[in-house]
Amino acid sequence: MMDRYSRLQTLVIYAALAVFLTFILLPFVEMFMVSLRPLEHLFSTPYRFWGDDFSFAVYRQIWETVPLLGRYIFNSIYISGMVTAITMIFVVPAAYAYARLDFPFKNASLAIFLGVNMFTGAVLLIPLYRVLRTLGLLNTYWAMIVPGVAFLIPTGIWLLRSYLEKIPRELEEAAFVDGASRLYTLRRVVLPLAVPGLIVVSVAFFIGAYAQQFLFAITFNQVREYQPLPAGLFEFIGYQDVTWNEMMAASLTGVLPVMVVFLFLQKYFVAGLTAGAVKE
Amino acid sequence: MTGLAEDTTAQARRRVPVRLPEGWFAWALIGPAMIFIGVIVAWPLVETFRLSFTDANLGGESWVGWENYADLWGSTKFSQTIARTFFWMALSVSLKLVMGLIGATLLNATVPGRALFRVLVMPPWVIPVAIGMIGWLWLYNGHFGMLSGMVQKIGLLDGPFEFLAYKNSAFYSAIVADVWVGTPMVTLFFLAAMQGVPKDLYEAAYVDGASRWYRFRRITIPQIMPVIVSMALLSAIWTFNSFEIIWILTEGGPRGATTTLIVDTYKVAIGNYKFGEGAACAVVIVILLALFSLVYLFFLNKVNRRYGNK
Numbered sequence: 086m087m088d089r090y091s092r093l094q095t096l097v098i099y100a101a102l103a104v105f106l107t108f109i110l111l112p113f114v115e116m117f118m119v120s121l122r123p124l125e126h127l128f129s130t131p132y133r134f135w136g137d138d139f140s141f142a143v144y145r146q147i148w149e150t151v152p153l154l155g156r157y158i159f160n161s162i163y164i165s166g167m168v169t170a171i172t173m174i175f176v177v178p179a180a181y182a183y184a185r186l187d188f189p190f191k192n193a194s195l196a197i198f199l200g201v202n203m204f205t206g207a208v209l210l211i212p213l214y215r216v217l218r219t220l221g222l223l224n225t226y227w228a229m230i231v232p233g234v235a236f237l238i239p240t241g242i243w244l245l246r247s248y249l250e251k252i253p254r255e256l257e258e259a260a261f262v263d264g265a266s267r268l269y270t271l272r273r274v275v276l277p278l279a280v281p282g283l284i285v286v287s288v289a290f291f292i293g294a295y296a297q298q299f300l301f302a303i304t305f306n307q308v309r310e311y312q313p314l315p316a317g318l319f320e321f322i323g324y325q326d327v328t329w330n331e332m333m334a335a336s337l338t339g340v341l342p343v344m345v346v347f348l349f350l351q352k353y354f355v356a357g358l359t360a361g362a363v364k365e
Numbered sequence: 366m367t368g369l370a371e372d373t374t375a376q377a378r379r380r381v382p383v384r385l386p387e388g389w390f391a392w393a394l395i396g397p398a399m400i401f402i403g404v405i406v407a408w409p410l411v412e413t414f415r416l417s418f419t420d421a422n423l424g425g426e427s428w429v430g431w432e433n434y435a436d437l438w439g440s441t442k443f444s445q446t447i448a449r450t451f452f453w454m455a456l457s458v459s460l461k462l463v464m465g466l467i468g469a470t471l472l473n474a475t476v477p478g479r480a481l482f483r484v485l486v487m488p489p490w491v492i493p494v495a496i497g498m499i500g501w502l503w504l505y506n507g508h509f510g511m512l513s514g515m516v517q518k519i520g521l522l523d524g525p526f527e528f529l530a531y532k533n534s535a536f537y538s539a540i541v542a543d544v545w546v547g548t549p550m551v552t553l554f555f556l557a558a559m560q561g562v563p564k565d566l567y568e569a570a571y572v573d574g575a576s577r578w579y580r581f582r583r584i585t586i587p588q589i590m591p592v593i594v595s596m597a598l599l600s601a602i603w604t605f606n607s608f609e610i611i612w613i614l615t616e617g618g619p620r621g622a623t624t625t626l627i628v629d630t631y632k633v634a635i636g637n638y639k640f641g642e643g644a645a646c647a648v649v650i651v652i653l654l655a656l657f658s659l660v661y662l663f664f665l666n667k668v669n670r671r672y673g674n675k
Binding site: 090095099100101105106107108109110111112113115116118121138154161174175176178179181182183186187188189191194197198201202203207209210211212213214215216226231232234235236238239242267279289291295296298299300314315316318319322332333336338340343347348350351355359364 | 387388389391392393394395398399401402404405406409410412413418421449451464467468471472474476482484485486487488489492493494495496499500501502503504510511545548549553557588602606608609613621627630631635636640643644647650651653654655658666
């Protein structure tokens, strides 16, 4: 049939996949290899891909050389979790309004939200710094959570709106006829039905927030105890003698939580992000 | 039978008065998000415009009118930076789209193990960009990194090569890293779009004896065109704004070779504490992005009309 390949074609597909995946996974392979190598052998020429003295020792050492590693990982998870929760609180009602209601300035206000997607925090750092200072949020977790939420809200409205649009209107109207208020309908009829969509979008938010903590952290937070993983580790690169094998081990250990979350929920993650862009 | 018909018309009649005045309720739902964005994004944006007419720095600020803009206008370095940014964006986005198309086509092929391959594509997208760049930093290391080592092994180079130490190689190395970060998302969006293409189109073409390449060109590409175009816009905006990748790899160097507008803005404002000048650069970015998006949306409309999408 149409979907069958000859042996040669299958071979070509696998070869091409191998090249593609090598490009994607190369940095991880390199990081892992470096982490296994004792430091004195790391800086040896000529280059050798394979070594005979690989060991996992650094994975124990890092907890001593980077005493705050556990804290950094916790901070990353905490910040991402808070960003996700707060963004949901803002986004769910707004997405519902755009999915269901007709109101003045609907398109104009939606355009404003989506316009925010055009910027990154990097353009607004100075005034944003002043705003956060005025609100007294600098050097707290909030200094990283608040901007994170702001830049996720537009995407969130966009994604969740397409989920809520799929919930049958008739159910809401039935609730109405029975005399339920607007808010009661949203809370008791729409939200329970939207739970799968809400989970999908939250997973996407969490992973997105975990990946995007660097800039706000190095600009708005000086307190080492509050630093998320990327900013915490980056501090070590500035040092004179970077112990690269430990750097790599710490980096790989640090992304482990998000990789686990991702592996378990990857189906929802991809579905969540592609839902808005791909027509049904 | 007549009873049923009456029921549906009755239902239809009943549906009309259900609609309440919705305006106040809708704005009550949107208000919190709007206010939040207002304080954290819109107000700083207005502030940026105001600051761009001052010489704000750590010591204070005073009004200087158009001076910052005049300086930028007269600076060849700045116009070079703009040109470099657009080159960076164009090259990186086209590579991401090509890689995405190739990747999605491969992952869409019905071969054993494709579920696993689809998962293996995603890590660069999922992990923090900064962490991925730590890996690339080492890969690009001339003495101990894998790339230089392998190239020497093959015999293309006699000695170590520091990828990030020379103007050209640093620029293209940064592009490769940027493409690496952006490719997984583009791939998965294209894959999702490809899976949404109706199967019968392919079957009809297959029955008519169309080759794989023909089917790809005349069915797949037109069918997923709207997604290609919107991914191109999204990646263009993100690539334009991409900061962490360049900052971690090269900090904009060597000798400015990888300084894009966003890196320049950061260096001026945060590195040199010239808030006013930095704000003027930021305003230029905002205006360029707005213009770019407008042109693009016009183009997107045309594409969508042509390929029959709403």
